[in-house]
Amino acid sequence: MARMLLHPSTVTAFCAALLAALMAVFPEPVLHSSLRGLAIWWEVLFPALFPFFVISELMLGIGIVHFMGKLMDPFMRPLFRIPGSGGFVLAMGYLSGYPVGARLTSQLRDQQLLTRVEGERLVAITTTSDPIFLIGAVSVGFFHQSALAPILAAAHYGGSLIIGVLMRFHGATEPETASRAGKSGTGKPQRGLSAALKAMHEARLLDGRSFSVLLKDSIASGLRLMVVVGGLVVVFSVLMELLRQASVLGALEHFFAALFVRFGLSGDMAAPFVSGLFEVTLGAKASAEAGVPLIHQAAAAAWVLSWAGLSVHAQIASLLSHTGLRYRPFLLARLAHSLIAAALVYLLWGWLGPG
Helix, strand or coil, rough: HHHHHCHHHHHHHHHHHHHHHHHHCHHHHHHHHHHHEEEHHHHHHHHHHHHHHHHHHHHHHHHHHHHHHHHHHHHHHHHHHCCCHHEEEEEEEHHCCCCCHHHHHHHHHCCCCCHHHHHHHHHHHHCCHHHHHHHHHHHHHHHHHHHHHHHHHHHHHHHHHHHHHHHCCCCCCCCCCCCCCCCCCCEEEEECHHHHHHHHHHHHHHHHCHHHHHHHHHHHHHHHHHHHHHHHHHHHHHHHHHHHHHHHHHHHHHHHHHHHHHCCCCCHHHHHHHHHHHCCCHHHHHHHHHHCHHHHHHHHHHHHHHHHHHHHHHHHHHHCCCCCCCHHHHHHHHHHHHHHHHHHHHHHHHHHHHC
């Protein structure tokens, strides 16, 4: 009987029933939180992410990803044990932020350009905040200090690269994709611009779609993905509000405040930790409002940005659900990245911190 009660399906059903009951008890906060989540999706996420989703799909169909893969293969494999096509994902992920890196990783996995382990390594590296959010929203909007951007960027993106080097040891015994560079007459892989152009041409022929069809398919694929992202944003907005109304968030903050004090830390760090655990924007805002010195606020913000929040975790899990990539390596990478980024703030504060 106890095993039946603790079965995952039973626990899930109980949680769903509890959330439904809370929604019936707090209908007005649920409506407002839904509208707030919808506004965030429409006003912020849709214009920020949709163009990148469409462009990345076009680049994959045209063969630009294969072109960059040939050029970057000699660098990506030794550093991260990832094929060169991962360099395109790395650049796009850093430029556009989560969850674009996961989307592109799933596309490369669908085209069998990555093994499962290589995909897990790649999505662990490319799950980062975009520079606009880090600089504009966090440094300027929340902290009102543009001088904080260099230290946050160095900690966040530097931590990501460290995770990339560490993740090269993940699945070290499993096979990797063979280099897809063409072979010369001597049997050695061909590299350089000519091999990259040839790879792009072959990929374009293999795709076979005209540009108009490719554009239509890219827009349709981007819209489907944005609906999923929007739905998850609204769900987590409602979930956070229900937890707040039920005093669960307050209880968690009190618990972690006592825990932090026990280990010699400030209890004021509990609020950004709990908020950032669920949602990156709320966590970054709470970091700027914590009643601790600026260096500790910056470390908390770096932790939040690198952990990314369970809302982003859910988005990425949904994107990777059909690829066979496991969630556990991603979760461990996020935990490690968040701790490394926070530590880098303290290590680099003397050089890059605000004067």
